[in-house]
Amino acid sequence: MPGTVVWFGHDLRLEDHAALSFAAEQDGPVVPLFVWAPEEYGGWAPGGAHRWWLRQSLEALDGSLREKGLRLIVRQGSSLDAIRDVLQATGADRVAWLTRYEPTLRQRDIGIRDALAGDGIRCHQFAGRLLHNPEEIRTTTDGPYHVFTPFWKKFRKQVEVGEPLNVPRLGKSRAPDSWPDADSLDDLGLTPQQQDGVDWAGGMREFWQPGEAGAHDRLARFLSVAHTYDEDRNRPDLRHTSELSPHLHWGEISPRTVWTRVNAWVTNGPTREAADSYLSEIAWREFSYHVLHAHPDTPTEPLKDKFEGFRWRTTPSDLEAWQRGRTGYPIVDAGMRQLWALGWMHNRVRMIVASFLTKDLLVPWQEGAKWFWDTLCGGDLANNTMGWQWSAGSGADAQPFFRIFNPVGQGERHDPEGAYVCSWIPELADLPTKWIHKPWEAPAEVLEAAGVTLGETYPEPIVDHAERRDLAMERYNEIR
Numbered sequence: 001m002p003g004t005v006v007w008f009g010h011d012l013r014l015e016d017h018a019a020l021s022f023a024a025e026q027d028g029p030v031v032p033l034f035v036w037a038p039e040e041y042g043g044w045a046p047g048g049a050h051r052w053w054l055r056q057s058l059e060a061l062d063g064s065l066r067e068k069g070l071r072l073i074v075r076q077g078s079s080l081d082a083i084r085d086v087l088q089a090t091g092a093d094r095v096a097w098l099t100r101y102e103p104t105l106r107q108r109d110i111g112i113r114d115a116l117a118g119d120g121i122r123c124h125q126f127a128g129r130l131l132h133n134p135e136e137i138r139t140t141t142d143g144p145y146h147v148f149t150p151f152w153k154k155f156r157k158q159v160e161v162g163e164p165l166n167v168p169r170l171g172k173s174r175a176p177d178s179w180p181d182a183d184s185l186d187d188l189g190l191t192p193q194q195q196d197g198v199d200w201a202g203g204m205r206e207f208w209q210p211g212e213a214g215a216h217d218r219l220a221r222f223l224s225v226a227h228t229y230d231e232d233r234n235r236p237d238l239r240h241t242s243e244l245s246p247h248l249h250w251g252e253i254s255p256r257t258v259w260t261r262v263n264a265w266v267t268n269g270p271t272r273e274a275a276d277s278y279l280s281e282i283a284w285r286e287f288s289y290h291v292l293h294a295h296p297d298t299p300t301e302p303l304k305d306k307f308e309g310f311r312w313r314t315t316p317s318d319l320e321a322w323q324r325g326r327t328g329y330p331i332v333d334a335g336m337r338q339l340w341a342l343g344w345m346h347n348r349v350r351m352i353v354a355s356f357l358t359k360d361l362l363v364p365w366q367e368g369a370k371w372f373w374d375t376l377c378g379g380d381l382a383n384n385t386m387g388w389q390w391s392a393g394s395g396a397d398a399q400p401f402f403r404i405f406n407p408v409g410q411g412e413r414h415d416p417e418g419a420y421v422c423s424w425i426p427e428l429a430d431l432p433t434k435w436i437h438k439p440w441e442a443p444a445e446v447l448e449a450a451g452v453t454l455g456e457t458y459p460e461p462i463v464d465h466a467e468r469r470d471l472a473m474e475r476y477n478e479i480r
C-alpha cells in the first residue's frame, strides 16, 4: 500500500508545510514522524532551553494532528533507523520533509536520502524554512554575499514571496491501519531537572506558549503594537519587537506566513517604513543562513581569518559573572538575567552583552555563542553565529571592532527611564533614574536611601570600561 511518512524537524506546524501538503495530496496514509537524535547535530545538539521548548512544541503538534485524525510518532535514536522502521511498519513508500540548512543536518539528510533511495523509497524535499534558496542568490561574480545591503537588494529583486499554503485536508481516513510504536515524550528527557528545588523553566512557562497557536498569537500581538517598529525596535523597555524568534526557529510559523501577514497589515494603516524595517530583520535571518551555507565552519571559526590570531583571555570568573548577570553594569546584567529567566533577550541588549563579553572582558565570542545556545529557546545556528561574529567584528558585514559599546551610554540611550533594568534587577529599583545605569557614581547617601550597598546587594563593576576599551584596541591593533 502506498503512503507517505512526513519527517518533521524544525518545522513543527501544519500551515504552510509543503511536505505535509504534498503527503495529503498523495494516495495512502500520512504518517507524521519526529525523531529525537541529538547526536546527529554535530556538536550543536539542542541546548537546555531548546529542549524545554521542544517538548511543549511536540505536544502541541501532536494535539493539532490528533484534531485532524492523525498523530505524531516520536522516536529517539538514529533518524535513518527510525524512518526505515516506520516505513516498514506502515507499508509507506515515500518520505517527505522540508529542507534543512544547518551544515551537519544537510549532510545527514543527503546520506539518508541516498540510503532510502537504495531501499527503493522515494524522497521528496521541499522549501519552507527560508524564503530564499542560499544557492540561488549570487553576486555578479557568482559568489555568496558577505554584506547585507546588496544581499537585501538582490533578494527583493529576485525573490517572490508567494502566499502560504493552507493547512491541508486530512482526517481519520488518512491514518495508517495501525499506528507504529512510538516513544513517549517523557522518555526523551527534555524537561529540565529541578536543581536545589529551583524551577528553572518557570519564567519560560509563564512567558511563552510553544507551538503553532502560540506563534500565531505572538504575531497578532506584534501587529497590534508594531506601528512604530522602525523607531522603537531598539527599546528593550517597550516590548515592541515580535518575540517570534523561538517560533521561527522551531518552524511553528513559516517566514512566508510572517512576511505576507506583515505586508497585508500595511494596508490597514501602519507605515511602509515600519513594515519594511521589520521585513529587513526577517531578511537578516535569510542572510545569516546564506552566510552559514557558504561558510559552514563559521559557528566555531572566525569568518575573517585575521581574527584567528586575536589574543583573547578567558578568565573563568569573568565569564561566570557575565553568565549570571553579576558584572556590575546594570544593562548587561539585566539582559543576562532576562535570558536566564525567559530564554530570550532583546536584540539591542544582545548586542550590548556580546560587545561587553568580547571587548570589555576579551572572552572569545565562541564562549558567548555556546552560552546563548544553551539558554535561548530560539538559539539558531545561523542567527547566533551571525550575531556573535558581528559583535566580535570577525563576521560578515560585522560591526567594526573599534566600535566598542559603552554599556552606560547604551543603557541611557535605549532604556532612558531605567525601566528595563529595574524589571530585571529589583535590587536597583529604588535608585533615581539618573544613577540607574551607573550606580557606582551615585553619592553615598543616594545609594543608602535606595538600599543599595555596592559589593553586597549589587556588584561593583568587575572591570573599568575605559581601561578595557584601550586594552581591547591594543589587542586589535596586533592583528590589524
Ligand SMILES: Cc1cc2nc3c(=O)[nH]c(=O)nc-3n(C[C@H](O)[C@H](O)[C@H](O)COP(=O)(O)OP(=O)(O)OC[C@H]3O[C@@H](n4cnc5c(N)ncnc54)[C@H](O)[C@@H]3O)c2cc1C
Pocket (backbone or CB within 6 Å): 233, 241, 242, 243, 244, 245, 246, 248, 249, 281, 282, 283, 284, 285, 286, 288, 345, 346, 347, 348, 350, 351, 354, 372, 376, 378, 379, 380, 381, 383, 384, 385, 386, 387, 388, 391
Ligand atoms: C549576539 C547575538 C546572538 C543572537 N542569537 C540569535 C539566535 O540564536 N537566534 C535568533 O533567532 N536570533 C539571534 N540573534 C538575532 C536577534 O537578536 C534575534 O533574532 C531577535 O532579538 C529576536 O527577537 P524578536 O523575534 O522580537 O525580533 P524581531 O525584531 O521581531 O525580528 C523578527 C525576526 O527577524 C529575525 N531577526 C531579527 N534580527 C535579526 C538579526 N540581527 N539576525 C538574524 N535574524 C534576525 C529573527 O528571526 C526575529 O525573530 C542574535 C543577535 C545577537 C546580537
